[in-house]
Amino acid sequence: MVTIFGVEVSLQPIWLTLEVAAWTTVILLLIGTPLAWWMARMQSASKIVLEALVALPLVLPPTVLGFYLLIIFNPNGYVTEFLRFFGYEGQLTFSKTGLIVGSVFYSLPFAVQPLMHAFEAVPQKLLDAAATMRANVLDRFFTIVLPLSQRGFLVAATLTFAHTVGEFGVVLMLGGNIPGETRMVSIDIFDHVESLEYDQAHVLSAMMLIFSLLVLMLVYGINRRFGVKVG
Template sequence: MLGLGPQDWQAIEVTFKLCLYTTLILLVIATPLAWWLAAGRSNLRTAVQAVVALPLVLPPTVLGFYLLVALGPRGFVGSTLEDLGLTHLAFSFEGILLASVLYSMPFAVQPLHEAFSQLGRRPVEVASALGANAVDRFLTVVLPLTRGGFVVAFTLTFAHTLGEFGVILMLGGSIPGETKVLSVLIYDHAEALNYDAAHRLSLGLLVFSFLTLFVVYAINRRFRVARVG
């Protein structure tokens, strides 16, 4: 089907599992973090915001290298896990999942931060004055009014994870069924001069990336028009 071989489908399965897990984990982490960042301004918040945005400018191989050092058998985290009778996280799916969460964090936090900042505190304060508890305020006020930010955060995080390469290759290598994602497989195909296979996978990612950006811009435009209206 589509001229893809078993290793291609295997890489697709690993990739989409990584994208889905990364996106869900980051939405859980990014929501309270973005809400806190939007709550005010201070040197601490500025420092945290800079750390969150660091993957936007940091070469992915740098992050991958330090994670490899930390999570490998000789690193603090890796050696601690082995002392506990567990396995270190280098060259494992769990390892690249952790790396992906760290590397894609700004793509989840920043859209939510922008949505919460535009919402402001007034709607929440009104709901609180009417007796709504924290959960009710979030579910009935914050979430409906910022749903566009959540859709953008989900879409961008998923798409960015789909294209990760350097940090994955550095920490996870190229283990079929475990750490070999689509971007790494395309590299392997190109290195083996199998350009037809590399082209098929690359074209698929290109189309998916375009559609992702189209959805993001369409959502932003829709919610801008709704706010103006």
């Protein structure tokens, strides 16, 4: 508990939110990079299907996504059984791990789309030139693609992190409201309002507002200076 402007606020939901967002960002950059690379170089018509699937969380109500994840992560369901087989003891519903997995789905387009656009902007002939200089696939990726899509990575990381911080529906459906485990800032604000604790809600909301504004300014700043396409 800390006191801000004379209001007692628990910082635990803030730390949890940052932790979940950080993990989500790391995981999404790791799996989003090969996925975005694959999609950027894809020429077949099935690319449309993949693009639509990746963009789905943008248009789907988060509660729908959360609902399906809740069903899939059912403690007696196949996914949990499958994880048990590999020695995973916990459960995915109403847990931090589950929240992170859910956030990965929820924020997928925010990582994959900027990366894909950045990868698409790398001219094929540079990779061809590198190949004629005896650079293999991984060498080409690390020496040509990565440096030329730095800004794409910066935008992807920032947007993923910020979007995860702001999620509500998925958390509500999948995580519930367990202090220290699944109570994120957005849920916390909802709770305060429900219990008519407007002062706490005000402080937390103002913090979120400022945070979001700063993040967006950062992203548009990167965009303006380097011209990266987003969304």
